Amino acid sequence: MADGLVISSTDPIRSFLVAASGDRDHLSDELRILAASLSVLSSVPYKSLRSIWCALPVSSRPSLRVLLDGSDFVFTSPKPRVKSEELKARLQKLAELVEQREYTELVKDVVPKKDDTEPFSSYKDQIGFGLHVVLVMFTGYLVGYATFRALFNHNPIMNAAGGILGLVGGMLLETVLFIIRASTKDMVKNNATSSASRLKIKKHQ
Incomplete structure (x- = not known):
């Protein structure tokens, strides 16, 4: 069908086209052929009809x-x-983003905020932890020194040994506390991940 305005073919239009297709005196062969082809159609282009x-x-x-x-x-x-393949891929990606956002909104009260920071990831954390360890070790040394001094009647060698023993004890205590904190953090993270996975499975059922 030609572009432009198209009108329905009526009996007067068909009669006109049939008559025009046989008019050799006034129409060219091209227009007569066009008139003959349009006369059998249910709709005709207005531009072609007007040209005839x-x-x-x-x-x-x-x-x-x-x-x-x-x-x-x-x-x-x-x-x-x-839709082009590129558009389909973009729509699929947008749908996945929307689904992920809805899932995050659903489990925000169950899953704690993701903490991607590693222990001592900044200089401030490292310095703070170092000072804390030094303080604990120094305190352990003083406690050990004072304890052995009271027990061994001001013996310099035993006093120093007590201080060293207290220092080592403080260092071991700090190490144990650090391991406990790290293990507790991992346990909480794993429990939260398991809860989120169960919620996601229920959502897709």
């Missing part, structure tokens, strides 16, 4: 108003747009 009508003399053609009487416009539905 204009080529005929006034005495051999009906008025345009009479010719178009009873004819209606014919509208064709546009072809559905075909």
Whole structure:
């Protein structure tokens, strides 16, 4: 079907086209062939019909108003747009992002905020932990020194040994506390991950 305005074919239009297809005196072969092909159609392009009508003399053609009487416009539905593969991929990605956002919103009260920072990841943490260890070891040394001094009657060697023993004890205590804190943090993280996984499975069921 030609582009542009299309009208429905009526009996006056078909009669006009049939007559025009046999008019060798006023129409070219091209227009007569066009008129013959349009005469069998249920709708015709207005531009083609008008070109045939204009080529005929006034005495051999009906008025345009009479010719178009009873004819209606014919509208064709546009072809559905075909989504490209790139567009499909983008839509799929957007759908996944929306689903992930909905899932995050669903489990925000169950899963704690993700903490990707490693222990002592900053200089401030390292310095703070170092000072804390030094303080604990120094305190252990003083406690050990004072204890052995009271037990061994001011013996310098035993006092120093007690201080060293207290220092080592403080260091061991700090190590044990660090291991406990790290293990507790991992346990909480694993429990939260397990809870989130169960919620996600229930959501997709």
